[in-house]
Amino acid sequence: xxxxxxxxxxxVLHLVERHPxxxxxxxxxxxxxLGILVSVWTLALLLFILKSAGxxxxxxxxxxxxxxVLAVAxxxxxxxxxxxxxxxxxxxxxxxxxxxxxxxxxxxxxxVITTIVASPCTAPFxxxxxxxxISQPGIIGFGIFTSLGLGLALPFVLLSVFPFLxxxxxxxxxxxxxxxxxxxxxxxxxxxxLIGVFGIQTGLGDLTKFYKPSHxxxxxxxxxxxxxxxxxxxxxVFIDFTAAWCINCQVNDRLVLQxxxxxxAFKDQGIIAFKADWTKYDPAVTxxxxxxxxxxxxxxxxxxxxxNAPIILPEIITPKLIxxxxxxxx
Numbered sequence: 099x100x101x102x103x104x105x106x107x108x109x110v111l112h113l114v115e116r117h118p119x120x121x122x123x124x125x126x127x128x129x130x131x132l133g134i135l136v137s138v139w140t141l142a143l144l145l146f147i148l149k150s151a152g153x154x155x156x157x158x159x160x161x162x163x164x165x166x167v168l169a170v171a172x173x174x175x176x177x178x179x180x181x182x183x184x185x186x187x188x189x190x191x192x193x194x195x196x197x198x199x200x201x202x203x204x205x206x207x208x209x210v211i212t213t214i215v216a217s218p219c220t221a222p223f224x225x226x227x228x229x230x231x232i233s234q235p236g237i238i239g240f241g242i243f244t245s246l247g248l249g250l251a252l253p254f255v256l257l258s259v260f261p262f263l264x265x266x267x268x269x270x271x272x273x274x275x276x277x278x279x280x281x282x283x284x285x286x287x288x289x290x291x292l293i294g295v296f297g298i299q300t301g302l303g304d305l306t307k308f309y310k311p312s313h314x315x316x317x318x319x320x321x322x323x324x325x326x327x328x329x330x331x332x333x334x335v336f337i338d339f340t341a342a343w344c345i346n347c348q349v350n351d352r353l354v355l356q357x358x359x360x361x362x363a364f365k366d367q368g369i370i371a372f373k374a375d376w377t378k379y380d381p382a383v384t385x386x387x388x389x390x391x392x393x394x395x396x397x398x399x400x401x402x403x404x405x406n407a408p409i410i411l412p413e414i415i416t417p418k419l420i421x422x423x424x425x426x427x428x
Contacts, residue, residue, distance in 0.1 A: 126205040127258035131251035133209020138247035141217065142231070142240055157228045157394035158217050161343040162379045164299040170214060171292035174285050181282035183275075212250065215288075228394050295342045299378050304342070313361040320374035320383060328370040329401050334424065336369050339387055339397035341376040347396040350415050357417045363424050402426065 141160070160166050231242035257263055297305035318324065320337065328335045338355065340347040354360060364371060374383045376395055387393055390410060398411035400423050409423060 123258045123261070124255075126201060127251075127255045129202050129205040130209040130212075131248070131255055133206040134213050134251045135209075135244065135247040136206075137210045137213035138243050138250075139240065141213070142243040146236060146239065158341075158344070159379075160214075160217070161295070161341070162299075162377070164296050167292055167296045167299065167343065171289050171296065173211065174215070174292070175289045178282045178285035178289065181278040181285065183278070209251065213247070216250065291345070292343075295377065298342050311356045313356055313358045315355060315361055315364050315369075315371050317371050317373040320372045320386060322382065322386060322389075325372055328372075329406075331370070332403050334367055334369045334403050335401040336364070336371045337374055337386070337397075337399040338371070339374040339376060339383065339392070339395050339399075341395055343377060344395050346413065350396060350398075354415050354417055354420060360417050360420050363421050367424050369424065400424070 141157075145157075145159075161170075227242060227246065231239045231246075234242070294304045294307065297303050317338075320339075325335060325337065338351075340351065342348070363369075374380075374386055376383045376387075387395070387397060390397060390399055390408065392410075396413055398415060400409045400411065401407075402409070411419065411423065
């Protein structure tokens with residue numbers, strides 16, 4: 099998923115710089131997995147606390163805070179500078195701990211960063227799992243969150259247990275310098291994206307948007323009342339639950355919802371479209387998500403003309419899928 103691009107940048111380096119000692123590599127991967135699990139458990143605990151207090155919060159809710167977004171942007175910017183060789187992290191020299199302990203700290207922090215950066219979005223079927231997890235009693239919910247954390251950590255752990263899977267990776271050498279620069283550019287792109295999110299949340303505007311789509315659906319701001327009124331007109335109704343901090347949402351928007359054929363299909367069928375923006379906390383959007391049994395984004399909902407039964411589309415959409423749903427009864 100696009101949300102894990104920054105994470106992949108960090109983990110690729112860990113793979114190519116893997117320790118030749120198999121036991122050492124495995125121990126670091128387990129510490130990395132622990133960092134993921136602790137972070138997932140912390141997020142789950144916050145969600146359960148908010149739920150017990152009578153408030154609803156969904157997966158990735160922390161990105162609704164501009165302070166949190168700015169903090170993550172600064173962390174990724176520091177990592178990018180590190181990859182470019184502007185400076186090197188030297189934890190042992192400033193903390194008085196051994197390099198081995200520092201390595202374990204780095205692995206743990208890497209797991210934490212993995213969870214933080216990957217949390218804004220959900221993969222296919224993950225939205226349903228998260229909804230079930232939050233709605234279940236504590237021990238069952240934590241069990242589901244633990245499974246999600248283990249799933250996120252498992253690939254890297256397996257590569258450490260079975261190093262032959264990495265036989266295609268050449269030995270460390272000068273080529274790694276160029277690789278670091280490329281991965282640094284990936285992180286900088288993510289920083290620019292987060293700056294845009296921060297600008298939207300603070301009212302400064304999208305500081306990263308330099309273009310206007312040549313094809314665009316006529317969106318209305320989401321309101322449950324207006325959605326109900328629109329459904330009475332006999333037209334199809336489409337709802338896009340999205341956020342500027344959700345990379346998956348933005349990818350779907352650029353590649354699908356701004357696709358010329360999709361835009362023309364909306365116009366041809368007179369589809370009334372609503373944009374439910376969750377970039378900042380909005381109780382109306384939050385309640386709207388809950389009404390469809392979801393607490394994470396992206397979520398796409400379509401009401402066919404004259405139908406009271408909503409069609410909830412998958413997290414990953416395509417122009418063919420959208421047109422198929424719209425023209426299903428024609």
